[in-house]
Amino acid sequence: MPRYKLVNGEQIQLTAEEEAARDAEEAAWANGAFDRAMADLRQRRDGLLKATDYLALSDNTLSANMTTYRQNLRDITNGLTTVEDVNAVTWPTKP
Amino acid sequence: MALIKLSNNGVKNVTSLSGLTSSVGDLVFISKQTASSSASISFTSGIDSTYKEYVFYYVSMHPQTDGSHFQVNFRDGGSLYDATKTSSYFRAQQKEDGTDAKVGYDSDFHLAQSTNFQTLVGYLSADNDHACSGYIHLFNPSSTTFVKHYLSVTSNTNINDYNKVTRSAGYCNTTTAIDGVQFKMSSGNIDSGDILLYGVN
Numbered sequence: 163m164p165r166y167k168l169v170n171g172e173q174i175q176l177t178a179e180e181e182a183a184r185d186a187e188e189a190a191w192a193n194g195a196f197d198r199a200m201a202d203l204r205q206r207r208d209g210l211l212k213a214t215d216y217l218a219l220s221d222n223t224l225s226a227n228m229t230t231y232r233q234n235l236r237d238i239t240n241g242l243t244t245v246e247d248v249n250a251v252t253w254p255t256k257p
Numbered sequence: 258m259a260l261i262k263l264s265n266n267g268v269k270n271v272t273s274l275s276g277l278t279s280s281v282g283d284l285v286f287i288s289k290q291t292a293s294s295s296a297s298i299s300f301t302s303g304i305d306s307t308y309k310e311y312v313f314y315y316v317s318m319h320p321q322t323d324g325s326h327f328q329v330n331f332r333d334g335g336s337l338y339d340a341t342k343t344s345s346y347f348r349a350q351q352k353e354d355g356t357d358a359k360v361g362y363d364s365d366f367h368l369a370q371s372t373n374f375q376t377l378v379g380y381l382s383a384d385n386d387h388a389c390s391g392y393i394h395l396f397n398p399s400s401t402t403f404v405k406h407y408l409s410v411t412s413n414t415n416i417n418d419y420n421k422v423t424r425s426a427g428y429c430n431t432t433t434a435i436d437g438v439q440f441k442m443s444s445g446n447i448d449s450g451d452i453l454l455y456g457v458n
Binding site for chain 2: 165167168169170171173180187188191192198201202205206209210212224237246
């Protein structure tokens with residue numbers, strides 16, 4: 163199916179060269195799907211860890227529940243090999 | 258000079274007015290484009306030395322592909338949108354369930370002397386009711402003395418039901434005039450959305 167670009171309000175069909183370049187971009191995008199999903203997962207995981215970092219300061223003793231929660235967050239990337247795996251991750255519940 | 262009494266009928270039929278000026282600082286509308294399954298949206302006219310600052314407002318940009326990034330690039334002569342850019346990118350975010358509010362710097366989306374497209378906002382949701390909106394300023398595009406700075410702010414609905422407000426800022430590291438600006442998604446078409454170009458008087 164041909165692609166169209168909009169230039170100053172005019173719909174113009176992509177040239178063969180533009181189609182090839184866009185196909186290459188789409189292929190690269192598809193190949194990077196797992197890396198993007200993992201990056202998004204790590205970003206969220208890191209945020210959740212940071213939210214409880216203050217509990218792990220040297221003048222505080224972590225509860226067992228909190229220790230388990232934080233370890234589960236650290237381990238959340240283990241065994242993930244596909245985008246479907248990443249999307250199916252179950253997040254641990256904060257105690 | 259004779260006075261002319263204007264009526265509603267008279268005014269609505271006017272096709273041009275001479276002698277009217279806008280005040281310094283006013284936004285002057287230049288053009289608008291509406292995406293319809295468009296691979297890209299390019300502005301190649303109206304960006305010149307008339308104004309020292311241009312603003313593109315993008316409204317309800319909806320991607321075809323879930324998780325794609327909305328991006329921009331600049332043309333500095335020739336036909337390619339490949340100006341060399343250096344930029345930074347950061348965001349504030351909140352999830353709909355209130356569990357992940359934070360501010361962060363995204364090194365995935367900054368550029369260092371790169372001709373790649375600048376991401377204005379990443380990981381868009383393609384749900385029917387989701388989209389992103391925002392604006393980007395382009396300063397002094399016709400300067401042959403200075404590099405060309407740009408500054409964007411975008412609010413979006415993210416694939417994982419976040420609101421993310423993203424800011425990118427950078428410069429086209431060239432003293433060649435910027436004469437074209439192109440918007441696209443990193444994957445798939447721009448399903449729908451309006452982009453309006455204004456000059457700042």
